[in-house]
């Protein structure tokens with residue numbers, strides 16, 4: 001396992017993690033981990049099952065407190081204002097977090113009510129427009145993942161934290177992520193993604209846990 005600095009510490013870094021350590025049970029999942037991500041950057045978290053990729057994403061999302069160290073957004077500890085951090089991020093976990101009885105469009109409308117954005121355009125971006133009126137319970141696993149990913153196309157947020165975003169996706173659906181990710185980064189957004197396969201991301205740094 002390699003621990004250490006992922007990127008240098010550029011002056012315009014927005015997301016910084018310093019000396020992060022995480023214990024799960026009695027076991028150290030990682031320690032001494034530094035991350036510094038400037039605007040428009042992408043970081044791929046790779047490594048074996050259990051290496052700590054999801055754990056690191058949860059720490060960066062503010063959902064898990066590190067045993068040591070801190071995560072900073074523009075120099076401020078995210079723990080100081082969890083609501084502000086939640087507001088600036090889109091976190092996609094392994095779970096698709098869909099309501100099976102609601103239609104595809106209704107599921108997305110729930111998030112549009114929170115963040116703004118237009119449901120039809122977001123469904124179009126992931127190729128689900130034709131299924132808008134189907135109940136989510138009948139979707140295939142890849143379609144469920146696409147519906148979860150449609151949240152990214154609703155309204156801008158500076159930080160995307162994606163846990164294996166392409167699980168279950170066919171090749172065309174993976175390719176549809178390319179313009180979404182590129183537009184997010186072109187606007188200055190940061191993406192951190194845990195993945196076991198290459199993602200359609202230009203110039204992404206890789207950090208192997």
Ligand SMILES: Nc1ncnc2c1ncn2[C@@H]1O[C@H](COP(=O)(O)OP(=O)(O)OP(=O)(O)O)[C@@H](O)[C@H]1O
Pocket residue numbers: 024025029047048049050051052053054055056194
């Ligand atoms: N709630 C928990 N209590 C104790 N240990 C946990 C808990 N959650 C995760 N772990 C342990 O932390 C380690 C890291 O898990 P994590 O899910 O971050 O790995 P990962 O790199 O995302 O793996 P995968 O590639 O399988 O998704 C694993 O050894 C796991 O068993």
